[in-house]
Amino acid sequence: MGRYRYLFSPLRIGPVTVRNRVIFSAHLTNYAEDGLATEQHAAYYEARAAGGAGLIITEEHSTHPTDWPYEKLIHGFHRKVIPGYRRITDAVHRHGTPIFAQINHNGGQASSMYSRLPVWAPSAVPDPLFREVPKAVTVREIAEIVAGYALVAGHCREGGFDGVELQCSHSSIVRGFLSGATNLRRDQYGGSLANRARILIEIVRAVREAIGPGLALGVRLCGDELIEGGTTIDEAVEVAKMVEATGQVDYINTSIGVATATLYVIEASMHVPPGYALFIPNAIRRAVSIPVVGVGRFKDALQAERALAEGHCDLVGAVRAQIADPDFVRKAQAGAHEDTRLCLSCNQECVGRMGLNRWLGCIENPRTGREALVPAVPSRSPVPKKVLVVGAGPAGMQAAISAASHGHEVTVYERDDEVGGQVRWAASVPNRAELGDVLRNQQRELVAHGVKLCLGHGVDAGFVTAQKPDVVIVATGAAPARPYWAPGDASTIVDVLDVLTGSAWPPAGARVVIVDELGFHQATSVAEVLADRGCSVEILTNGMVVAQDLGITLDMENFLTRAAAKSIILTTDSVVMGWNGTHLSVLHHVSNTMHELATDWVVLAVAPRAADELYFELLAQGVTVHRVGDCVAPRRIHAAVIEGDRIGAAL
Amino acid sequence: MPDFEVVVVGAGPAGSIAALSLARLGHSVCLLERGPFPGSKNVYGGVIYGRILDELIPHWWEHAPVQRWITRRGTMLLTDHQSLCIDYRSTAWAQAPYNGATAYRPDFDKWLADEAVKAGATLVSSTTATGLVRTNRGLVGGVKTDREGDLMANVVIACDGVNSFLAKEAGLYPNFSKDHLTLGVKEVLALPRQEIEARFGIRSGTNEGADLEIVGGTQGIAGGGFVYTNLDTISIGAVLSLGGLSASKVRPEEVIAGLKAHPSLAPLVDGAELKEYSAHLIPEGGFDAMPEVVGDGLLVAGDAAGLCLAAGLWLEGVNYAIGSGKCAADAVHEAIAKGNFSKAGLVSYKDRLEATFVLRNHRKTRKAAHLLLSDRLQNRYPQIACDLLEQLYTVEDPLPKRGALTIGRALWKGSGLRIRHALRDGRDALKIYG
Amino acid sequence: MIAVIVVREGQLPAGAAECVAEAGGRAIVIGTEVHSVELSGALTLVEAGPFGPAAYAALLAGRLVDEPVILPASPDGRDLAPRLAALLGWPLLAPALAVGVHSVQVVRQNGRILEEVAVDGPFVATLLPGVRGVGAADSMARDSEPVVARESQPMAAPGREPMAVRGSDARGPSAATPNDPELIALLPPDPSTMSLVEATRIVAGGQGLGSTVRFEQLGRIGAALGASLGGTRVASDAGWIPFERQIGTTGVAVNPRVYLAFAISGATQHTSGLGDPAHIIAVNTDASCPMMAMADIAIVSDAKAVLDALERQLSA
Amino acid sequence: MKIAACIKWVALRPDIDPLSGSVETDDRFSGVSAADQAAVEWALRMGEAWGASVTVATVGASIAESALRDALACGATTAIRIDIEHPLPSAAVGRELAAALADADLIVCGDWSLDRGSGSVPPFLAHARGAEQACGLVALSLDATGVVRAERRLDGGRRERLIVRAPAVLAVEGSTARLRRAPLGGVLSSARSSIDVRTPSTPNPAEPVRLVHARPFRPRTKIVDGPHGSVRDRSNALLGMGSTRTPPQRLVLDPEVAAEHILAALHAWGEIDDPASAEGQ
Numbered sequence A: 001m002g003r004y005r006y007l008f009s010p011l012r013i014g015p016v017t018v019r020n021r022v023i024f025s026a027h028l029t030n031y032a033e034d035g036l037a038t039e040q041h042a043a044y045y046e047a048r049a050a051g052g053a054g055l056i057i058t059e060e061h062s063t064h065p066t067d068w069p070y071e072k073l074i075h076g077f078h079r080k081v082i083p084g085y086r087r088i089t090d091a092v093h094r095h096g097t098p099i100f101a102q103i104n105h106n107g108g109q110a111s112s113m114y115s116r117l118p119v120w121a122p123s124a125v126p127d128p129l130f131r132e133v134p135k136a137v138t139v140r141e142i143a144e145i146v147a148g149y150a151l152v153a154g155h156c157r158e159g160g161f162d163g164v165e166l167q168c169s170h171s172s173i174v175r176g177f178l179s180g181a182t183n184l185r186r187d188q189y190g191g192s193l194a195n196r197a198r199i200l201i202e203i204v205r206a207v208r209e210a211i212g213p214g215l216a217l218g219v220r221l222c223g224d225e226l227i228e229g230g231t232t233i234d235e236a237v238e239v240a241k242m243v244e245a246t247g248q249v250d251y252i253n254t255s256i257g258v259a260t261a262t263l264y265v266i267e268a269s270m271h272v273p274p275g276y277a278l279f280i281p282n283a284i285r286r287a288v289s290i291p292v293v294g295v296g297r298f299k300d301a302l303q304a305e306r307a308l309a310e311g312h313c314d315l316v317g318a319v320r321a322q323i324a325d326p327d328f329v330r331k332a333q334a335g336a337h338e339d340t341r342l343c344l345s346c347n348q349e350c351v352g353r354m355g356l357n358r359w360l361g362c363i364e365n366p367r368t369g370r371e372a373l374v375p376a377v378p379s380r381s382p383v384p385k386k387v388l389v390v391g392a393g394p395a396g397m398q399a400a401i402s403a404a405s406h407g408h409e410v411t412v413y414e415r416d417d418e419v420g421g422q423v424r425w426a427a428s429v430p431n432r433a434e435l436g437d438v439l440r441n442q443q444r445e446l447v448a449h450g451v452k453l454c455l456g457h458g459v460d461a462g463f464v465t466a467q468k469p470d471v472v473i474v475a476t477g478a479a480p481a482r483p484y485w486a487p488g489d490a491s492t493i494v495d496v497l498d499v500l501t502g503s504a505w506p507p508a509g510a511r512v513v514i515v516d517e518l519g520f521h522q523a524t525s526v527a528e529v530l531a532d533r534g535c536s537v538e539i540l541t542n543g544m545v546v547a548q549d550l551g552i553t554l555d556m557e558n559f560l561t562r563a564a565a566k567s568i569i570l571t572t573d574s575v576v577m578g579w580n581g582t583h584l585s586v587l588h589h590v591s592n593t594m595h596e597l598a599t600d601w602v603v604l605a606v607a608p609r610a611a612d613e614l615y616f617e618l619l620a621q622g623v624t625v626h627r628v629g630d631c632v633a634p635r636r637i638h639a640a641v642i643e644g645d646r647i648g649a650a651l
Numbered sequence B: 001m002p003d004f005e006v007v008v009v010g011a012g013p014a015g016s017i018a019a020l021s022l023a024r025l026g027h028s029v030c031l032l033e034r035g036p037f038p039g040s041k042n043v044y045g046g047v048i049y050g051r052i053l054d055e056l057i058p059h060w061w062e063h064a065p066v067q068r069w070i071t072r073r074g075t076m077l078l079t080d081h082q083s084l085c086i087d088y089r090s091t092a093w094a095q096a097p098y099n100g101a102t103a104y105r106p107d108f109d110k111w112l113a114d115e116a117v118k119a120g121a122t123l124v125s126s127t128t129a130t131g132l133v134r135t136n137r138g139l140v141g142g143v144k145t146d147r148e149g150d151l152m153a154n155v156v157i158a159c160d161g162v163n164s165f166l167a168k169e170a171g172l173y174p175n176f177s178k179d180h181l182t183l184g185v186k187e188v189l190a191l192p193r194q195e196i197e198a199r200f201g202i203r204s205g206t207n208e209g210a211d212l213e214i215v216g217g218t219q220g221i222a223g224g225g226f227v228y229t230n231l232d233t234i235s236i237g238a239v240l241s242l243g244g245l246s247a248s249k250v251r252p253e254e255v256i257a258g259l260k261a262h263p264s265l266a267p268l269v270d271g272a273e274l275k276e277y278s279a280h281l282i283p284e285g286g287f288d289a290m291p292e293v294v295g296d297g298l299l300v301a302g303d304a305a306g307l308c309l310a311a312g313l314w315l316e317g318v319n320y321a322i323g324s325g326k327c328a329a330d331a332v333h334e335a336i337a338k339g340n341f342s343k344a345g346l347v348s349y350k351d352r353l354e355a356t357f358v359l360r361n362h363r364k365t366r367k368a369a370h371l372l373l374s375d376r377l378q379n380r381y382p383q384i385a386c387d388l389l390e391q392l393y394t395v396e397d398p399l400p401k402r403g404a405l406t407i408g409r410a411l412w413k414g415s416g417l418r419i420r421h422a423l424r425d426g427r428d429a430l431k432i433y434g
Numbered sequence C: 001m002i003a004v005i006v007v008r009e010g011q012l013p014a015g016a017a018e019c020v021a022e023a024g025g026r027a028i029v030i031g032t033e034v035h036s037v038e039l040s041g042a043l044t045l046v047e048a049g050p051f052g053p054a055a056y057a058a059l060l061a062g063r064l065v066d067e068p069v070i071l072p073a074s075p076d077g078r079d080l081a082p083r084l085a086a087l088l089g090w091p092l093l094a095p096a097l098a099v100g101v102h103s104v105q106v107v108r109q110n111g112r113i114l115e116e117v118a119v120d121g122p123f124v125a126t127l128l129p130g131v132r133g134v135g136a137a138d139s140m141a142r143d144s145e146p147v148v149a150r151e152s153q154p155m156a157a158p159g160r161e162p163m164a165v166r167g168s169d170a171r172g173p174s175a176a177t178p179n180d181p182e183l184i185a186l187l188p189p190d191p192s193t194m195s196l197v198e199a200t201r202i203v204a205g206g207q208g209l210g211s212t213v214r215f216e217q218l219g220r221i222g223a224a225l226g227a228s229l230g231g232t233r234v235a236s237d238a239g240w241i242p243f244e245r246q247i248g249t250t251g252v253a254v255n256p257r258v259y260l261a262f263a264i265s266g267a268t269q270h271t272s273g274l275g276d277p278a279h280i281i282a283v284n285t286d287a288s289c290p291m292m293a294m295a296d297i298a299i300v301s302d303a304k305a306v307l308d309a310l311e312r313q314l315s316a
Numbered sequence D: 001m002k003i004a005a006c007i008k009w010v011a012l013r014p015d016i017d018p019l020s021g022s023v024e025t026d027d028r029f030s031g032v033s034a035a036d037q038a039a040v041e042w043a044l045r046m047g048e049a050w051g052a053s054v055t056v057a058t059v060g061a062s063i064a065e066s067a068l069r070d071a072l073a074c075g076a077t078t079a080i081r082i083d084i085e086h087p088l089p090s091a092a093v094g095r096e097l098a099a100a101l102a103d104a105d106l107i108v109c110g111d112w113s114l115d116r117g118s119g120s121v122p123p124f125l126a127h128a129r130g131a132e133q134a135c136g137l138v139a140l141s142l143d144a145t146g147v148v149r150a151e152r153r154l155d156g157g158r159r160e161r162l163i164v165r166a167p168a169v170l171a172v173e174g175s176t177a178r179l180r181r182a183p184l185g186g187v188l189s190s191a192r193s194s195i196d197v198r199t200p201s202t203p204n205p206a207e208p209v210r211l212v213h214a215r216p217f218r219p220r221t222k223i224v225d226g227p228h229g230s231v232r233d234r235s236n237a238l239l240g241m242g243s244t245r246t247p248p249q250r251l252v253l254d255p256e257v258a259a260e261h262i263l264a265a266l267h268a269w270g271e272i273d274d275p276a277s278a279e280g281q
Ligand SMILES: Cc1cc2nc3c(=O)[nH]c(=O)nc-3n(C[C@H](O)[C@H](O)[C@H](O)COP(=O)(O)OP(=O)(O)OC[C@H]3O[C@@H](n4cnc5c(N)ncnc54)[C@H](O)[C@@H]3O)c2cc1C
Pocket: A348, A390, A391, A392, A393, A394, A395, A396, A413, A414, A415, A416, A419, A420, A421, A422, A423, A425, A426, A435, A457, A458, A459, A460, A475, A476, A477, A478, A496, A497, A500, A520, A521, A522, A525, A611, A614, A628, A629, A630, A631, A634, A635, A636, A637, A638, A640
């Protein structure tokens, strides 16, 4: 048992017994095709079951044709879904893991885009994201909704699920009914809390009838919507009590926020302190006696154990932790913490890709979402090669890991004294340290695969050819570039990396303009560092929004809040046209007006250039050479990792 | 005046039976055990062949703490991805007097020792023998322990298990070598009772069980594996040559992990919860590696005497321990009658062993270790056998079927093996098993 | 229900506030320097002589009538509770996870079993510290009642003189002569030996300190500052500090008020065990490491030299 | 002078089903706790130091005699077992021991048992005997005959030092002493020693408590208060922007100045009295 007293102890959830307390809680994957579950789903869930998850809850299954908020939704209301369900449940059951289905109607938090039917909601209150006025449902339609839940629950039972979870939290018509912000009805479904909860209780009854006593039934509730007039914790506790009082529900799952208004608290990024949402299960667990699930940025087994020990919850949902490492539970149980590929809470490839309508992946685990295609254990190459990798950024390290795991003999040369390339600096700012875990994870795997790592060892073409490697992989990353208007010798025009490495030091009190053409963490991070130092900082972007891509990773809202608190000025639609030593000439391109902006320092967050000299030199000498990551084209970590991963298999 | 007529060191099966027999014969005997209770630290695979107890403890099967009675025995040949299993089942083994049983050693050894105590032996546990005490005539006359004060006796029977410290101190292991030892490692995995019955094809609700011995699947390390069923756990383990293990740099638990992941074993153990992991040495050198078993005032029995039979089809030690313990007791009884505790007085022990299955079986199988740990038996033959069956069973229409001989010949050619070696192996096998 | 809190030199025992909250806000606070305790609720403060379980029990027994009594399962609470129960002839329920007027949850088998016990009439219970917590609702309930009486109870030094006791213990043969050991010293916590979990100030070091000698020095400085010594995994792996001094996910989770980090990079696995210190000071040669990013005062300097300077200045 | 030690036979590795809470014990894995063993060792040391007899006593079933015999093997003079079939409440155990050990001057117990864990037997025993009590002892030293100097653990790392005089009950932590190893002769002879078996002196009074059920342990919810106030306030609190940490300063300093700065800051925060002569408060 060791240091885990609770995490690995079994628990009964109604008729189902789980072997440990870690749940792979519900989340969209965009793996569905034509409204049906796919092989991709089955393999994805199976990997987590094999990895030791105590319980898996699938992504939501839609209960009604009026509910189609995004393209790749599973249409649970068609009988056609059952074979796909079977495929998933069989795969998961092979590992002795129970699996529940989440069922849902998203209500007003949708658009009619896909369904071409009016969106249904308790009242005609438009959703803040979709901004579509929904149809206030009639009592007859409410009955239809309830029947839809029961129908889908029946499909789930037939499909071999061990239980059903009603998503009534951050994106759901039930949430819509429960919330004072969206339920303005004056009939028996609106007004008092008991009325607002009526539909939920009706659904519980109908679903229990459909699934019988042999399956577990859970309800996921939102503890604080964080919107004006929305559900707060006191109401959530009352609802939880009503749910328990039905005597038909086996557990309560929790969540926070509203998916279409405050998603950044649901799938919180690394800026949000771990354990931030525990007050919700805490309050609910004090009021009910059925098991309660706590969710939100559990990325470490010990942290989960502590939450259980302090009684904040009986089970923990760990979603991204297991997206990043399907074997999260197994490794923790075996005490092999070091081997865990810790989730970074970067939200780039999981949440980020959902927003972009793409299938779910992970920035540091190229196999996520491709479990059905890529074997868990790589095949060894019949002809081991001597591989030389230049550069130990994420690309170089992943290439080395991949090559070594395919049986090649690999040496990595890195110019710096530490691995990590640009990421090391990207992670060195307040609240971004977790990004650096990707390096730790990779470095650990390098060691495990016996890769030789030579730090503080910059190499040139001569050195490389002298080693006589069979293959060279160049991963030399990117180098800062300067726009035409910035003279090369201007010492107060510097790159973000110069600020982070400390080679440039705008002092407290200095006026700093950060020119942002990247729209990601580069500019915002440096802005915060400098504002903290006491500089007065302005971010200037040619885009319509500063740091647009932070929206995708759900970092935008909290950045804006912090920026406001730190008096960072955000200026959009502005292009720098020149610099005279003290002023920048700025074109406001929307109004086509120019103005001068006085500044002491200019920090550039502009497109870097690929550091590809070594690659072309080696190519010219006829060496077998490949390149990966930013030295192909400067992008982000996911690209570095994916390319690194591919090359190893292709040697 | 010694404290006891006889001190038996080690309350494993050998020691408990020696003490039980002597006490029954009316001698004062002390049974010394280092663990807090007999069997507390003892490790083995899991199957006991109990017929040897028929006489000593009539109807032992009604009393012994047994998990399951073995009604199914299999021998499996494994390659990377293939397996070939000879699977034998018999309901005859499900009735008294039974053939074999799985049992937990803490249960079984404690039970045996309790029988000895019932018969009048004095059990002293939590006490380790740390050396021999010699009389002024040079005979062994007792043992030193890790407690203050020595324990004196006319005769000491060393039943202290593999690598016997006492036998070594007495100089009975003149050419002891690590090569004669293998490492046994095992995991106990929990599964619900019904699940075990379903997976192993055991009649549900019975306490019948299966015993699978495995050749191959040990990541190229010479050795073998086993899978046994208990009531609600499975024992899975491997027996590995120490040399092969250290050369391979593979950790023993990884070998077990490999077995558990093998496609033909994984379905048996999937989802089971690890209860314990243990490791223990096995004296597998066989007849030729046995130490001297008689000294002045000292007898050696059980694993301490190297009496463990690990020969592919068989992995047996407990029955030999019991057999030798009984022989030792009888020899001591005779020596006490004669009042001669020297080597000469005790020598009938050796004859008694020779007269029973204990040494007969070991003599017959003396070549087994050599044969079984050879690369041919470990890797080549299983590969050929599996490939042969794979090709026989694969339907390759429109190509015409090939006969077994054709396939076999082709495989043989491809293998680079020599007929000469095969013939020799065959001869050896015939000697051992024939 | 009423809580009984034993106070020594004005210091509350662990779990005091939780006990008072569990009792609904009423408490008898008894001990030395009781007037200086920081505890809200309807309190009766009883200034008594040095703690002695028999004497305190005798003193309290008369005040406790027909209502459950709850004490923290801290050392003094555990000592006093059985004495009280014996004097009053009430059942003792200890150690408890939750205490209600008619139902108590008692912990058994080393924290692996929970027994729910129904009880009629008054009883004495001890509540495990740290399991309950105190919330806003608790203080609201308490503040609605006035804080009451302070009294001084003249008490002879824990002694051998018999004391008149009101109680109903028929079986205790000599309950009327409460004897207690003689208290000769109260020793303050030694930051170098106290558990890191309890430490309010921590000085910690990392890989950059590089040797056992430096950690010993850091320990001395900590002692001078009244701070406990901690370190990173690198330090405990290297054997510079024992494992129980390692802070982080695989070490202990601490919750100091002030945290001083010398040559620590601030890896997530380390900082996740830090709790929420009001103040962090970091000394590091690398201005941009996460530890420095977290600190209120981030000093770019050689940590070893700073330690030398600190030691000099502290001994000056 | 008469010394006594009290020990309890408990399951050292009880098999507790985490789902049902059923407890299965196995005599093979039962014995006495480290604290009880330390108690026996201290009693033996007292016996040796003061030339006193040492009695070991237990309230338990016959299986517990093996623990008594171990103590006898180590040198205890006599052993008493108060025979019970079912466990008694701690108060009753204290009374039974007091009656059985009515003439003992010093009684040493372990600080708490593994199965009940209330640590209340020693105080109950002391009460019933009208003796002093000193529990949770982390260090002991033997003084004049019948007098012990002891250190007792308090909260928050504090300790108290006591002088304990007979008649007294002492409860020691397991770390205070390791029970000596019995000599072989002791082991052999203890197997034949007789044990004074008694029946409980007083009938067990019906306590006004009733066990409703025993279940697996489920941690109590430790109250944390959620964020409150407006939506913005709550959101800020959750995002970690509500805390009032002083704005970070980044300073490049000489070591000497850095040290001054650190001490000054600690002083300013009220952590140390005077940076010049800092002493932990
Ligand atoms: C401030 C900042 C913030 C960022 N934030 C994010 C973010 O939040 N998310 C995200 O996905 N991406 C982010 N990025 C981008 C991300 O860091 C890069 O895309 C990624 O590091 C590219 O990896 P790489 O391995 O290709 O190259 P690099 O990380 O640049 O690594 C190249 C390595 O090669 C070494 N090298 C070069 N030449 C030689 C030589 N001749 N010999 C030996 N070694 C050599 C270098 O020293 C370096 O270590 C950020 C970048 C910056 C600068």
